[in-house]
Amino acid sequence: MASEHTAKAFDTDLQELTRLVAEMGGIAERMIVDSVDALIRRDVALGQRVVTTDAELDTLQKKIEERAVLTIARRQPMAIDLREIVGAMRVATDLERIGDLAKNMGKRVAALETDFHPLKLFRGLEHMTDLVQQQVKSVLDAYAAHDLPAAMAVWKGDEEVDAICTSLFRELLTYMMEDPRNISFCIHLMFCAKNIERIGDHATNIAETVFYMIEGQAITDKRPKGDMTTFATTIPNT
Amino acid sequence: MASEHTAKAFDTDLQELTRLVAEMGGIAERMIVDSVDALIRRDVALGQRVVTTDAELDTLQKKIEERAVLTIARRQPMAIDLREIVGAMRVATDLERIGDLAKNMGKRVAALETDFHPLKLFRGLEHMTDLVQQQVKSVLDAYAAHDLPAAMAVWKGDEEVDAICTSLFRELLTYMMEDPRNISFCIHLMFCAKNIERIGDHATNIAETVFYMIEGQAITDKRPKGDMTTFATTIPNT
Structure with a gap:
């Protein structure tokens, strides 16, 4: 009877954690879109709003960590249940970092007040953002649904983002x-552009967390990696 | 009797966690120094070594998280003991990110093969690195010794780093x-330069973790912030 009570209490705790992660995900997705919109439309007020919103993510992340730890201490979950809790903490950490990166873009809006505004560059940035935002959305859906194939699709799919980033740098x-x-x-x-690319990296991190939650071990395959931006800026010298 | 046994077992677990964090700290400090040395001396092999070493940090971080969670589940620590465990996890996360930033610098060494090599710029970078490495060292010592004043000194002390970064950008x-x-x-x-500055930010994060571990709450003061690099690159337009 007691163990049934514990199992129910655990389920309630876990649901609350998943709800908080979903809340963070919604805020982070919004921040990505808003920060790039603010850059493109030179909307300083919107950029500032992204900066302010970041504090919400920080608070939610700490709250998730706190609740996760209390749940572990109180319910002493084992195996898969424990991985669910650890998974929630890891996803929250990645979402918090995504927020930091969007915030950094929000800060830059004010610095981009210039007449030089080539549309072509912004289209590249916008295209990258669309792809990355889709990755973040898909992987959060995969996390919520425990959908391993969907998570693995995100894990394998950031080559296009890296390619756009490299060509944008050039x-x-x-x-x-x-x-x-x-x-x-x-x-x-x-x-x-580098920030958006890094947001994509966090989406693949979340995919790895989904793998760990379901499979009970870390992913060992090498991820395909198309990022050459570290080297793209050498081109003029070669 | 059972509780005395539990207390001892908890202490052993905690010591092991602290040892693992110290091991991560040693590796991360070395990576900071090596990556900047590699940049300055154009030592591609050393840069590559930093890239390779990063995997060790990733493995240690996962190990710390795993052990921390098992310790919470097994020993059900409360209050300050629980905060010690959460603290170890948080510090490990920051050290893992420091490793990523050093790795990114290590990757760039190969791209800096050029004749243009103004010593003055490298001195600025070196000076920043010295300061940041000292901050990382001090805050890890403060973490190990539970020394709140020392941690707070790091927390307040990154204005100089930010100022150097801004002038280097100019x-x-x-x-x-x-x-x-x-x-x-x-x-x-x-x-x-931005990576080194971010490493400094992680040192202040660790200082906040020390505050949380000792005081049992998040720090609420506003940190002094001298970073203007997001705006430094607007100067030529104004």
């Missing part, structure tokens, strides 16, 4: 070489 | 405007 470099007045603007966009 | 911009051939090199250094 283009930005060209603009910088053409006219020194473009430099500061392009640097900001480079940091933003 | 200088890099000047070099880029002067000669387009310097651009790709300078961009790499900007990303590296």
Whole structure:
């Protein structure tokens, strides 16, 4: 009887944790979209709103960690139940970092007040963002539904994002070489592109957490990796 | 009798966790120094070694998380004991991120093979690194010794790092405007400088964890913040 009570109490705790993670996910997704929208539309107020919102994610992450730890201490879950709790903590950590990266983009909006505003560059950024936001959405759905194939699809699917990032870096470099007045603007966009790419990395981290929760072990396969941006800026020298 | 046994078993678990965190700290400190040394001395092999070493940090972090969770489930610690375990997990997360940032710098060494190598820029980077490495060291010592004043000194002390970063960004911009051939090199250094600054941010995160462990609550004061690098690159336009 007591153990049945414990099992029910555990389920309630876990549901609450999953609900909090979903809440974080919703906020993080919104922040990604808003920060890039703010960049494209030069909407300083929206950028500032993203910066302010980040505190909500930080608070939720701490709350999830606290509740997770209390649940473990009180219910002493084993095996798969324990992994569910650890999984919630890990996903919360990734979402908190996604928030930091969006916040950093939000901060840059004010610095991009310039007449130089090539639409082509922004389209690249927008396209990257669409893909990454879709990855974040898909992997959070996969997490909620315990859908391993869907999580693995995200895990394998960030090559396109990396390719766009690399080509965007090349283009930005060209603009910088053409006219020194473009430099500061392009640097900001480079940091933003890198942030979006890193948000994609966090989506794959979450996919790995889903794998761990379901399979009970860390993923061992090597992930396909198309990111060459660390090297893209050497091109003019070669 | 049983509770005395539990208390002893808990202490042994906690000691093992603290030992693992110290091991991570040693590796992370080494990675910071090596990655910047590799940049300055253009030592591609050393840079590659930093990249490889990062996997050790990832493994240790997962191990710490696993053991922490098992300790909570088995020993059901309360209050301060629970905070010690949560603290170990949080510090491990920050050290893992520090490793990622150093790894990113290690990757860039190969891309910096150029004749343009102004010593002044590297001195700035070196100076930043010295300060940040000292912060990481101090805060890990404060964590091990439960020394709240020492942790708070780190928490308050990253203004100098941020100031150097801002002035380094300005200088890099000047070099880029002067000669387009310097651009790709300078961009790499900007990303590296930003990484070092972020490592400093993780040191202050760890200081906050020490505060939480000892005081039992999150720090509420506003930290002094001197970072203007998000805006430093607007200077040429104003």
